[in-house]
Amino acid sequence: MTILLLGSGGREHALAWKMLQSDKCSKLFVAPGNAGTASIATNLNLNILDFEAIKKVVLQENIEMVVVGPEDPLVLGIYDFFKNDTDLKNIPVIGPSKVGAQLEGSKEFAKQFLVKHNIPTAGYNSFTATTVEKGCQFLETLQSPYVLKADGLAAGKGVLIIQDLAEAKEELRNMLVNQKFGQASSKVVIEEFLDGIELSCFVLTDGKNYKILPTAKDYKRIGEGDSGLNTGGMGAVSPVPFADAILMEKIETRIVRPTIDGLKKEGIEYKGFVFIGLIIVKGEPIVIEYNVRMGDPETEVVIPRIKTDLVELFQAVANEKLDTVSLEIDSRSATTVMLVSGGYPEEYEKGKAITGIENITDSIVFHAGTKQENGQVLSNGGRVLAITSYGDNFQEAIKKSYQNIDKLHFDKMYFRTDIGLDLL
Numbered sequence: 001m002t003i004l005l006l007g008s009g010g011r012e013h014a015l016a017w018k019m020l021q022s023d024k025c026s027k028l029f030v031a032p033g034n035a036g037t038a039s040i041a042t043n044l045n046l047n048i049l050d051f052e053a054i055k056k057v058v059l060q061e062n063i064e065m066v067v068v069g070p071e072d073p074l075v076l077g078i079y080d081f082f083k084n085d086t087d088l089k090n091i092p093v094i095g096p097s098k099v100g101a102q103l104e105g106s107k108e109f110a111k112q113f114l115v116k117h118n119i120p121t122a123g124y125n126s127f128t129a130t131t132v133e134k135g136c137q138f139l140e141t142l143q144s145p146y147v148l149k150a151d152g153l154a155a156g157k158g159v160l161i162i163q164d165l166a167e168a169k170e171e172l173r174n175m176l177v178n179q180k181f182g183q184a185s186s187k188v189v190i191e192e193f194l195d196g197i198e199l200s201c202f203v204l205t206d207g208k209n210y211k212i213l214p215t216a217k218d219y220k221r222i223g224e225g226d227s228g229l230n231t232g233g234m235g236a237v238s239p240v241p242f243a244d245a246i247l248m249e250k251i252e253t254r255i256v257r258p259t260i261d262g263l264k265k266e267g268i269e270y271k272g273f274v275f276i277g278l279i280i281v282k283g284e285p286i287v288i289e290y291n292v293r294m295g296d297p298e299t300e301v302v303i304p305r306i307k308t309d310l311v312e313l314f315q316a317v318a319n320e321k322l323d324t325v326s327l328e329i330d331s332r333s334a335t336t337v338m339l340v341s342g343g344y345p346e347e348y349e350k351g352k353a354i355t356g357i358e359n360i361t362d363s364i365v366f367h368a369g370t371k372q373e374n375g376q377v378l379s380n381g382g383r384v385l386a387i388t389s390y391g392d393n394f395q396e397a398i399k400k401s402y403q404n405i406d407k408l409h410f411d412k413m414y415f416r417t418d419i420g421l422d423l424l
């Protein structure tokens with residue numbers, strides 16, 4: 001079948017790499033893609049939020065399935081656009097409906113869903129510009145640190161964790177009254193701070209059945225020892241050593257199953273990935289967020305560990321037959337280290353020539369922010385390459401990633417040297 005994948009990051013290169021291993025995929029388009037996807041598939045220069053433009057390409061190229069990488073087209077309703085169009089309605093979109101995507105598109109929607117379905121989550125209250133003083137009073141009832149979350153999509157920057165009460169009140173006003181994150185912070189969720197270890201759980205669902213994918217841990221901060229500014233993610237490890245059978249059983253019975261059952265009960269169509277952000281407090285899993293897509297760079301370690309044909313899994317999702325496919329997981333560990341542009345996540349330069357990729361043999365180089373120009377691969381974003389390796393354990397895998405990074409170079413290249421160290 002001919003497939004169109006939307007997105008341009010390391011996540012999309014990893015998904016493309018895996019889908020192309022399937023004999024069910026005869027042709028793959030990626031829009032807009034990067035230099036990595038261009039080397040294995042056909043990139044299309046498309047605005048992925050322009051659904052009419054996508055429709056044109058889908059009909060022109062006889063595309064038979066659309067797989068959505070990032071959240072924006074999902075929150076904007078690409079699933080419903082296809083479903084309600086007479087020419088497109090039989091072409092499956094792998095991703096949730098517009099309502100389902102609200103699990104990521106609105107923090108308040110997600111909190112209400114969690115509470116309604118008795119899924120453990122941090123206590124909260126939400127406020128708008130007219131209730132900002134009530135919000136300040138609510139902050140006074142909480143202990144430091146204070147967690148403020150912009151309700152809408154804010155490109156991963158919408159969560160503030162603040163130690164000082166006066167500063168928390170000021171930021172709350174900034175978000176609600178001064179629209180610090182624009183429309184996204186016209187509503188703010190104030191949440192109880194949870195002190196524990198973070199873990200990401202990934203689920204693929206057809207809306208009725210589900211498969212729990214390998215767990216992963218992501219390293220969000222720019223600096224060593226988890227210091228400095230938040231980024232999209234600087235590295236990842238799968239599986240997470242502390243996610244043992246006892247914890248996974250709790251996660252499945254208390255969180256995954258009630259989530260899928262809740263979607264079904266509410267009649268919310270959902271055929272795609274659910275990424276559940278958890279904090280484990282004294283051995284008990286608590287949800288801090290839902291995302292309606294795979295994580296990046298978590299995909300670059302989760303997908304390489306899936307042995308089952310990914311296109312077959314997607315077809316089963318589309319046909320609501322996920323219960324008929326068995327999910328096979330590689331027992332090896334996978335790690336990835338992100339190479340980023342110097343300055344990221346603040347200002348950085350693009351267009352740097354990347355050298356050494358052809359010398360990497362025992363790691364997989366997934367491209368993130370790259371482009372191809374006159375036969376040369378150039379950096380084209382903050383996160384540039386993800387170097388993924390396998391090993392019998394994560395220590396062995398991470399060693400391979402770092403050995404191979406020594407062979408790669410671009411001007412002002414930066415990476416964290418401590419990925420996985422906290423798990424030892």
Ligand code: AMP
Pocket residue numbers: 122147156157158159161191192193194195198220277279288289
């Ligand atoms: P998010 O943008 O929702 O992924 O949140 C960013 C980060 O904020 C998470 O990865 C956590 O480290 C942290 N965080 C979010 N909610 C809480 C909470 N209730 N307690 C402690 N940390 C949190």
Ligand code: GLY
Pocket residue numbers: 218232233291294295296297298
């Ligand atoms: N790595 C975190 C995310 O994709 O949201």
